[in-house]
Amino acid sequence: MDGHGPWEAEGALQLAGQRLALLDSARVYACGITPYDVTHLGHATTFVWVDMLGRALRLLGIEPDICRNVTDVDDVLDDAAARAGTDAEWFAAVGQFQFDTEMNQLNLRSPQHEPRAHRYIPHVVRLARHLLHSGSAYAREGSVYFKGGQVPARAGIDHDRALELAAEYGGRPDDPAKDHPLDVAVWQACGPDRVGWQSPWGRGRPGWHAECVAMSASVFGPAVDVHGGGADLAFPHHAYHAVMAEALTGVAPYARAWFHVGTVTVEGEKMAKSAGNLVLVSDLLAEHPAAAIRMMILDRPWHTCWDYSPELLDTAGARLEELYRAAGRSSGSAAAQQRVRQALAADLDVPTALDIAVDSGGDAARTLVTVLGLT
Known part of the structure; x- marks a missing residue:
């Protein structure tokens, strides 16, 4: 047996051109929400794709072990709770409930692990102790700083852009207690x-990055198979997470593959509260079937950024009807089912899998309906 033929899509997944060989399970860490505000389409896109990744892995004979954290210790959460006149813990619990409700409506399967940052304070303290002991961090004025001057180069980001992103994401590059602005x-x-x-x-x-290192290492140990999250978090958050985790454990790379889901824009501008262009998941669910929203998100390459317009939901609805009609046909073949599996194994190529399923119908289409979470 040469390892090719009908089983070639078993136990392996290609992500962003990298073949990820797996045996019986895959450790997937997904950066979750900071539960301080409503959930918008940009958030949903990331988490629908992580759900799709888990479903595809299961189709390929791999059991996904997904950890999706909750960042419930954060300055923006404190500020939002203060504006609402309540405490941060209660405010975060309400936000988490709303998020969970909407993700359930979008037919996301619950992750196997959902650590909350406020429960990992002792773990972060231990992390800081270990990094101090190894010389990867230093203590000053009541804080512990990780030496991060090398992180931008490793992430392929130039110094000036790194400083801009650090300031944008609360990294405080102007903190006078630091040895280096990118610590x-x-x-x-x-x-x-x-x-x-x-x-x-x-x-x-x-610190934000330290929270994720503590939660990820506590759940999965020194490394993960896939780290998922929005492409907008690739730097600084994911980059610092990886380097800090490797400094803690000595195991590299921290992540065998990265799953940076493309961001969503509106008229070319990133979806954000500050821009006033949020497309709320609750509004979409009030007017459209969840399956149509999932189809709109998934019928495209996972890593590309895309621009939302209401017409996309009409297109997705028509595509959904095509797939449902194909699933109702008794025709189809085992070869078509295998081609669907191969398309999904090849970088989660949903558009190609859809074309195959709609053309063949029968079992191939019914399989894809389930894998895409459209039931």
Whole structure:
């Protein structure tokens, strides 16, 4: 047996041109939400694709072990709770409930693990201790900073752009306590105006990247098979997560493959509250079937950015009807089913899989309806 033929799509997945060989399971870490505001289409796109990744893995004979964290310790969450006149923990719980409700309506399967940052404070303290011991971090003025000057080059980001992104994402490059503007807080000193905890360095709170390192390493150990999240988080968040995790464990690479899902824009501008162009999941669900929303998200390459317009839902609805009609036909072949599997194994090529399923009908179409979560 040469390993080719009908079983060639078993146990292997290609992501972004990289073949990922797997045996019986795949560890997938997905950066989750900060539950301080409503869920928009950009969020949903990332999490629908992570759900699709899990479903495709299962079709290929691999059991997905998915961890989707909740960042419920964050400055923006504190600020939103203060504006609402309530405490951050209650505010985060309400936001998480709303998010879970909408993801359930979009037919996402629950992740196997859903760690919440506020439960991992001792883990972040240990992480800071280990990084200090290895010389990868230093303590100053009640904070512990990870030495991150090398991270942009590794991520392929030039210094000036790295500084811009660090400032945009709360990295505080102007913090005078740092040795280097691109060092990041593993543990950040804070006053009584912020939610905080006692530590060996005084009262503070975990840094954003450190939270994910602590949760990922606690759930999966030193490495993951796939790290997923929005492409807009590739730097600084994912880049610092990987380098910090490797500094902790000595195991590299931290992630065998990256699943950076393309961002969603409106008239060419990134969807964001500050831009006033949010397309809310709740509004879409009120007017369109969940299956049509999923089809709109999935009928395209997962890594490409795309521009939302209402007409896309009409196109997705028509495509959905084509697939449903094909699934109702008794025709089809085992060869067509295998071609669907091969298309999904080849970088989750949903458009090609859809073309095959609609043309063949029968079992191939019915299989794809299930794998795309359209039932």
